Amino acid sequence: DAKTTQPNSMESNEEEPVHLPCNHSTISGTDYIHWYRQLPSQGPEYVIHGLTSNVNNRMASLAIAEDRKSSTLILHRATLRDAAVYYCILNYGGSQGNLIFGKGTKLSVKP
């Protein structure tokens, strides 16, 4: 299974943009890039996903490198409620067999 690498932790100031990186150098052509986040004492929740093109939704933006070996989750204006662990995972398109999580990045947001 293709693996992802993320920094253990990051800090941000409230209302500033946050860029969370993820490396996935062994990604295959059919792997989707998914991001989930886990708020304290809760189960993970979906944030965004993409295959090749950059993606935007109401929660965040996903920037995918041209060679697809890395991606960046962008929170445009961090709020205190965005403090969470963010997971970048690869998911084979069309099959949801092995859904493997790494350790994620713990994001702290300072007021």
Add this chain to the structure above:
Amino acid sequence: NAGVTQTPKFRVLKTGQSMTLLCAQDMNHEYMYWYRQDPGMGLRLIHYSVGEGTTAKGEVPDGYNVSRLKKQNFLLGLESAAPSQTSVYFCASTSTGATSAFFGQGTRLTVV
């Protein structure tokens, strides 16, 4: 719409006791998963199922058994609980074509 429901939410077991955790989803999803999460760690996949009547091992399957007799339910069993199985357990479900996986709120299990 309940989504993914885990039962129970909390449990304390003595070493050697057995128990079953229930995960129920009402979204007609084919795929279901059981994870464990230890303090300060990410989620580790225990077992998963790609359809009714099928199960497969994940990253850390030892000490656990699972069953998927009905499409909506995925059971995780501990036959002889050990203190090393103290953890928070999460269930998730998804399906082909779904945007994402949906997670339950977790079961906090303590084995003493």
